[in-house]
Amino acid sequence: MTTTNKRKLLYRQGTGFWRMTAKWVLVFGALSLLDGGLLRTWGDAVVWPLIGIVLWVPFGIGIVWYSRKDQWVRLTTRELYVRRRRLPMEDVNLLHVARLWLEGRSTADDQPVQQWIRSERVVWVPLLDGRAYGVEFRDPAAFAKVFGAFAVAACGGPDIVRARAAEAAYPEPRPMRVRSAGGGSSSSDVLDLFG
Incomplete structure (x- = not known):
């Protein structure tokens, strides 16, 4: 519980946009490290971040344009x-x-x-x-x-x-x-x- 303008803040809910983005970066970043460090070369591992970006873009745009995107x-x-x-x-x-x-x-x-x-x-x-x-x-x-x-x-x-x-x-x-x-x-x- 935190205090904002001398009013106790009891509950807060955000849109989850940045949480989703952080999970996306972690997953595809881990795949890139695993692929480049253990399985293939670092040049081949660059494919994973590119795949992540290509897959994230439509979801990211969809959430930004979602009708309840500012449902704070x-x-x-x-x-x-x-x-x-x-x-x-x-x-x-x-x-x-x-x-x-x-x-x-x-x-x-x-x-x-x-x-x-x-x-x-x-x-x-x-x-x-x-x-x-x-x-x-x-x-x-x-x-x-x-x-x-x-x-x-x-x-x-x-x-x-x-x-x-x-x-x-x-x-x-x-x-x-x-x-x-x-x-x-x-x-x-x-x-x-x-x-």
């Missing part, structure tokens, strides 16, 4: 940032988040968070007005764990959350319909609730 997600104690937009915590139904987390859930489905696989998956962020905003994560369980623990602590602890949830009367959050980027919609269609 940051959760602080005061705001949730998605694609350079922010959702203040005072608009989030933290009591509902905390209650779901204590039940082992953190989204619109009934599968426990511990059973979520590491892949892109939507985690729903419930709002006080009854809507729920979905954010996609490569490791959704990691975000759900951090967000759930933060919500429980912000609401005063597990006992207070259970007591307040038993008495609270708020609408069950309704997931907003997320329109696909290929359907001619812009990023503002999905992020219209961010001010």
Whole structure:
């Protein structure tokens, strides 16, 4: 956990572009060293970096032009940032988040968070007005764990959350319909609730 502008940074997710590039360089660099050092001459081993570059270029261009290439997600104690937009915590139904987390859930489905696989998956962020905003994560369980623990602590602890949830009367959050980027919609269609 780090501190940014006196706000605790609880969770950060980048695009993974540089991580992918670093892995690509390591793999083809290792192949080049192995080939040149053990199997053939260094002149022949130059082929591996060239193959790596030729294969990387379409993937690199695809990620740079990908519609969600700037899907940076940051959760602080005061705001949730998605694609350079922010959702203040005072608009989030933290009591509902905390209650779901204590039940082992953190989204619109009934599968426990511990059973979520590491892949892109939507985690729903419930709002006080009854809507729920979905954010996609490569490791959704990691975000759900951090967000759930933060919500429980912000609401005063597990006992207070259970007591307040038993008495609270708020609408069950309704997931907003997320329109696909290929359907001619812009990023503002999905992020219209961010001010």
